Amino acid sequence: MVPVMLEIMRPGNCLMASVAALIGLMIADPTPEAFVIGSVFLAVFAVTGAGNVVNDYFDREIDSVNRPRRPVPRGAITPQKALTWSLVLFGAGCLLAYFINLLALGICIFNSILLYLYARNLKVAPLVGNLSVSYLTGSTFLFGGAAGENVKICAYLFLLATLATMSREIEKDIEDVEGDKACGARTLPIVIGERTASYIALISVLGAIALSYLAPLGTPYLIAVTVADAIFLVAVVRILQGDATKAQHALKMGMAAALASFLVAAVSGYL
DSSP: OOOHHHHTTOHHHHHHHHHHHHHHHHHHOSSOOHHHHHHHHHHHHHHHHHHHHHHHHHTHHHHHHHOTTSTTTTTSSOHHHHHHHHHHHHHHHHHHHHTTOHHHHHHHHHHHHHHHHHHHTGGGSTTHHHHHHHHHHHHHHHHHHHHTTOHHHHHHHHHHHHHHHHHHHHHHHHHTHHHHHHTTOOOHHHHHOHHHHHHHHHHHHHHHHHHHTTSOOOHHHHHHHHHHHHHHHHHHHHHHHTOHHHHHHHHHHHHHHHHHHHHHHHHHTOO
16 A cells, blocks of 8 residues: 555656656766766655645645545545645755756756645646646756756757647647536636637647757657657647547657657667
């Protein structure tokens, strides 16, 4: 049985974010020190977990209806303890980042504040919530790049991941329009219309495809990212067809393939 303090962090999500940061680190520095590898992994794991915990704290009333088996609504941990645990995790992540370098610390502090604000009120703000999630997803690569002291090379990965995530977040909102309207939510497609929102999603994914070929990460990467882009093009077709469900699933698959292409770049050493 998973201890509740780990369960509430959603370790699977934390692990994925940590792996993404390590890929960014490997691209920025092919031979990082063991201390840096461990610090990057643990810092991202802690801060991502803190974001999930504080999200559960602020969503405890909604979760009592929609997700009653989560730790807070089922009574496995009190709301106050959850909040305290999130602050401990934020602090631990930032402390680890401090021992890496000042740029990594700055990114960690900014992300910690943004995660808290997102959980508190930004998630319900049209576009701002989408932008926050998109930035946070892409910033794992920035953090890895900062730790490897070559954040510039990881800026391409950051932008690609941010744009792809933005497209998927909007398509997910379009998919959930009926339910969100019933709950009185003000998501982007509800505020500006589904068609206009889909155009933003379309521009975002096309931007990701274009940027993927600008990253100077070598031939093996270009071959691998072409596979990801082919999947993204399927998403483009689905967006144009107005099929938000299939579009967001294709975008999710494309993002997984893009992550694999980043790993190829890290392993091949920009050949």
